[in-house]
Amino acid sequence: MIILLNKSKRRGSHQMNIDVALKSQKAASKTKAVRKKYQYVAFLYIAPWLIGLFVFQLYPFIASFIYSFTDFTMLKKPSFVGLKNYIDLFTKDQLFLQSLKITFIYVIIAVPLKLAFALFIAMILNIKLRFVNFFRTVYYMPSILGGSVAVAVLWRFLFMREGLVNKVTSIFHIPAVDWLGNPKIALYTISLLTVWQFGSSMVLFLAGLKNIPSELYEAARVDGASKPRMFVTITLPLLTPIVFFNLIMQMVHAFQEFTGAFVVTNGGPAKATYLYGLMLYQNGFQFFKMGYASAQSWILFAIIMLMTMLVFKSSEYWTFYEDGGDF
């Protein structure tokens, strides 16, 4: 953000108004924030969560951690096996690294595409148009459908050999493709399903866009700034907290993705869409290997944690908070 602001400052004086507006806000809150001391009243506000954490969340959390060092099978009494589960995963289980690889590919494709698409549509839906309420609802609908039976059936219709997608591409003389049946392609098709259900990211972007004070745009308009410039210098910087949130959440979610691949391809063909979440579910609930699955989920936990920390660290350079960045 700072970089963006500086750049724009160098480019021309007509940006000054906005920059000053933003900067003065930031500076003001920062000086006051520094003076602040601990405010213990905060514990009153976070009390529900604190209680909830200790009563509902910590025990399952720690229990699963302990299970990961046992041969827990749900019904049998668990016995301690040390690091065996973790060692087996890395040395014996051929599916483990494969599903990890698939999952990374999936995350790298699906998350950026989904966010870009969601932001793009949110920008359009933020224009004052007629029937915009209707359009917003229409665009949210795929997300309401979720992982229902209807989605599974329909997705097969769209992407089967004689399906709609191939019919459309054949107009352009593109040969028919087995979108879901070909092991080399199925993962991308499943990623597309995720992108298609972009509704919740879109909603958050819309809410974020509405949070941007219109004064800033008015000031920019007075200065004669172009639309793309306003997007780069106002919209995007002020939307960064939401971009950040969406990125983290979609990433966390994508690493755990289960539903789409489960209802449409069930991990197939030939394990091409055997995402980590699917493997975990299978080990835990089909093979009863809860201890093993717990170890697997703690590895996933560590990976997600690492990725999230990277995004958090990097966010210091690109997110902008109206509260002065004081947290």
Next chain:
Amino acid sequence: MKVRVQNIIAYILLTLLGIVMVYPLLWLVASSFKTNQEIFATIGLIPKKWVLDSYAQGWKGSGQYTYTTFFLNTFMLVVPTVIASIVSSVSVAYGFARFKFPFKKVLFALVIATLMLPNAIIIIPKYILFKNFGWLNTYLTFWIPALFATYSFFIFMLVQFLRGIPRELDESAIIDGCNSFTILIRILIPLAKPALFSVGIFQFIWRWNDFFNVLVYINSVSKFPLALALRMSIDITDVVAWNRLMAMSVLTMVPPILIFFFAQKYFVEGIATTGLKG
């Protein structure tokens, strides 16, 4: 003039993409009027042979209860959960977003960490916990955790939004004699309306569609929500009346769509229209 051209492009784009978005729903509605064979044989919308009684037949359900019961159950389960989630999350988010207190970073890291462990793994210990509380087969398994803000997603989300609201507003309110609670109620909640409505909508739709948790915690058919009722007659050997199932799926989607349609205007009424200066 320029605006008009821009709008026309936007309309065309929205309509084209919109067809892709809404086609599944149209297909779902269409298939509720088709025969079983046609549902799986063709992707077209207009049924060759109309089946008109699928809604009436489907509503009767299978066995003892009709969809009246399942709809009421779902509302009973979802509405208190949504309200509890909004209230508790906004309070917790406020605590994190606006105050400085010991261990804040550690605790916030914990908020986010709880999102990262797959649900499938913690479901057994959670089940045993709820069993010991004596809550199994009741909606308390959903209401109480919501009341204690265990949906970390919403806390994180609201923190992000609250941080987008300038602190000057709080500070001027303090000068006006507000305490921390009245700041939240009078200043921040009205400003964060778009975000609060997002929480409500998300929680509503997610709880409404949730299958795995209700499957595990609810036993009695008399307490089944829609997600379970819809799958109730799908067996691997029995003939399934897919058109009835599709009909009930369509009806199941109506409340979330209505909720979204009517709540979305609150995204529009963000700061932009209420005005920052107040």
Next chain:
Amino acid sequence: MKRAMRLISTLCIISILATLFIGCAKEAPKTGTDSTQQAAADNKDKTDKKDAAPKNVTMRFSWWGGDSRHKATLAAIEAYTKKNPHVKIEAEYGGFDGYFQKLTTQLAGGTAPDIMQVDQPWLPSLTSQGDLFVDINTLKEIDLSAFDKKFLDSQLTIGGKLQGLPTGLIGITMFYNKTAFEKFGISADTQWTFDNLIEIGKQVHEKDKNIYLLNLDINKYDWIMKAIVKEKTGEQWVKDDYTLGFDKAILVEGLTWIKKAVDSGAVQPFEEMILYDKKAETNPKWVNGELLMNINWPSSFERFTESVANKDAKWDVTAFPISKDAKKSGVITRAAQVMCINKNSANISEAAKFINWMFNDDEAILILEDVRGVPATEKARKMLTDSKKLDERIVRATEVAIKNSGDPENGPTNDPELLEIDRDIIQKVGYGQLTPEKAADELIQRYTEKLAELKAKK
């Protein structure tokens, strides 16, 4: 430094609290089961003293199924509770999706129902984890005379205990589109072999490129592959001592069948079939009558024929292939589902009485008809045939399958992890990623590793 201290102290507090929670949670289920066991014992005492008036009991009964099964079972429960007003039965029913996951969660949490419908393939893995179900042989309330003792012993007795009772019998059969067969000049009397399935399939596909003889999904390929191997070896697929029941050469023959079937056009290419794996009746080609034959349990007959668009098509059943020189038949027969009584139930005796009524009482038989497959008892079969409640073709298919049946599959063969390896290898051959030889190597290598692991667990 200060920060680090703070962090450490927080972690300490958290871990102390956590151990507290774990402490009580670990304790509680134990006392829970203790008390139910206690109650079970008490109850037994009471029923033993015959003079005691019947005490009011409430039992839970869970099953999965479709509409017809739900309706019939609820009607049966109503009829029973009318006759036995002191009994209340809470029905917990739903679809097949998630039933197994829910059941295992309940068993793990000590909250499983008194009476449970269980699928036979689940039994070996469930019972290997603990003593979950009451040994039916020990219950004097249940009259077993109507059941085929050999079947109970070979299929449902694990560890010397009869784990439950079969709701019905099913055996692999083939059903075909008679009308289409006539069109293609395939005789209805064809004695099917694994070879002529491919030959005739090839001819059909050559006549019409849109048509394939067989509608198979991965599970069915598995049946065929194993049947070919079993015919040659006369052994279980995996022996009881967790060693392989076949060698590479024979396995290659089984896998080659898959490759031949795909290459000859007797089956749809894997790229197209895979979309309908485990839901082959929704394959548009099947619905449109472009797949002529299906291999399945007889209980799926109606579901598959009903989903075909052409209502005029005639259907019939025929026997699953057996070679003349087969050492053992590859036809699998098993219980449709199994009714089990929870070992921790507080009402074992009452549950047993209800089950006895369900299986042996005339009224119950007529209410329940064939909603859980063709009944397992001779008496029920006769009653339903006499009253024309059973489809003649399904009865015929079941009888043929039972007559041709090979040995029942043992527990190790049906281990879910091994089945998953099969599915993997079958796809690799079907997609042409591996030759049958290479695939056989991979299967044997992966099986050997997994079997060592499974054996160690025992």
